[in-house]
Amino acid sequence: MLEEKNDNLQEADGNLTTDSIESLQDNSTIAETPAITETTEPVITDSNAEVSTEEEVPETAATIENENQKALNSIDDSNAEESEDETLKERHEIPMQDYDTLSMAALVDELDALVSTGKVMSIKEHVEEIKKAFLAKYNHFIEEKKEEYHTENPDTTEDFQYHSPLKTKFDQVYSLFRDNINTHFKSLQTNLKTNLENRLAIVEELKELINPQENIKDTLKHFNDLRERWKNAGPIPKDKYNHVWNNYHFHVENFYDYLHLDREARDLDFKHNLELKQKIVARVEELVNEADVNKAFRELQDLHKIWKEDIGPVSRENRDIIWNQFSDLTKQMHDKREVLFEKLRGTELENLEKKKVIIADIEVLATEKVNAHSQWLQQIEKVEALRTAFFSAGKVPSDVNEETWAAFKSAVRNFNSFKNSFYKEIKKDQSENLAKKNALVTKAQELQESTDFAVTTPIMKRIQDEWKQIGHVPRKYSDKIWKEFKEACNHYFDKLKEHKDEDSAEEIAAFDNKKLYLDTLRAYQLTGDHKTDLDAIKLHIETWKNFGKVPFPRRHIEGKFNKILDALFDKLSLSKKDTDMIRFANRMDSLSENNDSRKLENEKIFIMRKIEELRNEINQLENNIQFFTNTRNAKKENSIVLEVRKNIAIHKESLDTWKEKLKQLRNLNQE
Template structure:
């Protein structure tokens, strides 16, 4: 590296008429090709005192610190947005579904720099192929189980098509980026080398000094905006450029006013840079200080020219010392952080061992599997919260963790595949019961059919679970058929009486009365008036079975009144529900109340499950800012479900009090 300490100088000024492309290095007789500037190390004295040894050691340490930082500057020069790649959080792709993997893949390709996402894409591709392979195996097993021949097996999936489409876009963008990058770096290198050639020629140009100086400043501006070049060329090209900049000042007989003015301005800028570098010693974050120092070094090299010869060693020494302070601070941080990472590694290995232990246990029941799933979820969360591990074992640790979780999932999936076969048998049994219920729902032989319908309802309860995707559908079909039959049975036993007809007319008139209610504007008084009308409605009595939809009309009227009063939706819902339950209890059919209880319990279970899933999803955003729109949306949905849950719990409590 060529720095201010090691810059080539001559033992004496060059005469005005000297025209040369060779520069004597210090007092050595041999010349050095100016296109490849090499700096010779000073010959050590034959004997050195202890102080000299310490000074040399300190100098070497300082130079090592500078070299390390300058190497990073050279690397980043090739891609000015290199640091961007370290700011994209690595998500838990293993826990994502194939659909979500494709969605995340698309977001990365669309929103992030193509050179910054390689590690993410590799993870996503590995996880997707693993999951898709498992899906293919599952579909193949189902195909063979249905009597298919393996040579006829074919399976296509839209999610695979979507993945291939996004992956194709990624490859096209990646190839285009690297082709353009290579071409741009080469073009920029040509520009910089051409600028150096023009700099070399300035010394031999016979023109007005002011014109030469303007040309020189123009070349400096062109250099600043010439763009990145290959990192392998960066330092050597900069050394050569810097060498010729100094030759222009030191060897050409410039107008001293112009030169001194430039030197003064450059000195002020470099002292300002040094002050900023020295202030970084107070920066708490060692990595942040190191990145800022890199920017200062790049500014020093790219933006600011040389200072007067007698000040160069001193100014560079000050900057080097400030650099070493930050370097040492970072090394100390890295030393300490390594110890922390080692402790994190121990913790993560313990978690992996525990997951393997759980995965190896023999589990034979659904309930125990559910407990084990929750245990693994807890261990996974602990793993993600355990912190970083040493970089050299990061991939190995992550692979061991994923394999442990996969081992658990393989055993779990094997159990549920067998369970799925049993559920298929249960599905066939329940489908037979659905056919029986639908075949007899319109029977007029109530004496013979009623025992049969009760019998198939008992059988339904004894049959185990069926596949979830069929559960709601066949239950609705079975329930509707049974309800249809029993509604007909009860209707036949409870033909409309004269009193029920009279009640119907009274309720119709009551609806008209409700439309004419005048409110005082006092919410409590108005609500009390509405409840009084509800109580009056309940007291009217039953209406004919085929006219029971008048209750729906009444509830719609209540909705309008509650909206007019500005009543809290939860409170309004519970008031209406109380009216509905009263109607059910007045039907003298305990089955309807029990069905309502079962329905409410199922709603509570469904909502609770959705909340748990949303809360688990938040784990994926553990390191995200609370202002993240996705995080806000999850919290919003959780709160919405929580409010629904409170309403359904209140309904269940009301049912239990009957």
């Protein structure tokens, strides 16, 4: 947009040229003009007002603060800041997200992306908002982990420690940002100091231009050179920006007044500058009606900079008129922006009320007493849903942000304490259950090498039944004792299975038949007719089953058969689900025929875990959908949302397949 404005304004410099004063004689001397007394450098506090060189700046100007000036000051401050570091302009191009709604992992990814691609000053505000959101979530997370640790280890004297790879990555990326910003500031400070010295030197040279001893053409050439050097002098410290520019502008106007001997050339330049400023005024009149207030205000800032830095003065009789038009329109834009801010404030107040309701709901859950683990799981799900709603509710007014966050943390902490008190009460029962299960583990390990199968087998089965009747044990011991118990039982029953298979002539015959049949199956060729081929494959499967079980040590032949079947199924145009289900049914029938209860049970456990994993993944994706659709700047059907919906559909289809497998397996067990 700035490039378009520069094109519209055409030659914004409005430089006087030596050609414009050809009427002057080459040997004309300044002695022919009235003598000009030296003008002292003024201190000007109104950064935008065009100063008359014949009027002394009033001492009380610094105290004049009207409504127009407030609007002008806000633009001056912003332009001064951006003039110091031009990368600050880019911060307006990066949308500020509601980072409170993102997860810790998403916050780290966003931080990494910004630090990797953005300029340090343009991303500084975003990085600090991400830091605030991440640390708030992380501290809350650590508090919960600490409470869980002390609940499970009430008598421990060790300090709580928790390593988070996510926190480590966050610290690394944030440290890189701090290094980058320090390097940036060191380089910036050096350049700002040098540029300030150059600009002050240019001002001093301007003061010296009013010299009666110099040829007017040479003076004019020198003046234009100084203006060009000023344009290319680079950024200076923001606290010096307005003061240095005003002094420069003051002496530029002095020089124009000094050129009164060539009134025609000067008036022509004044006219040109007035036309440029009138174009700016016309553009601002359009901006006042712009729907995007923030975008319009950004362009207004750029127009102020062009007005000040690129366009020269106008005639004294037009200065106040054109400036008042410009400042009045600026005031209107400023008022529209203030209305927008008030509207945003109203939205933040609405968000505050939502969060207060959420906090109140959590406080209620922190007093509802339940007496079963399953009920507590429901309570925990409710709190998690409320936590998600809290983070998705949007920003609240900054003056109550900390207070609201503290109230939320307190409510969740009270709930966790209330929940932990329940589990402390049942910890004694879990300790007793642990002792009982440890006794069963010891007994199973003692019997696992027994060869008296007739006596030991009923005992081992009774031990397994007793294990199922015992309740929960402390979570940190659960996996360990289950693994020990399962290994002892599996070891014994594997030996029992091998013993049964050793003398089975029938199973050996079945092995020989299946071995011969593999050669027949390898030679089988598909006809190309889908139904015919599918029926033929099913017939092969049925024939294979009819051969019966094979000896336990020779069950590898089943794998060879399944491998050939897999190759045949790959050639069929079956759906993935149909192929998968046929293969699964064949494999389960094989395990059932061999009475391989251990593998059947393991398969059942595996399928149940897969179902649970898919349900969790679907829930997470559906939560992501809610996030994208609730985000203020998100489009309802952008590519990300469509991709998430696609993933949900794929996961649901896979979930149906696993459920069907579990159903088949359970029916198999019942048979």
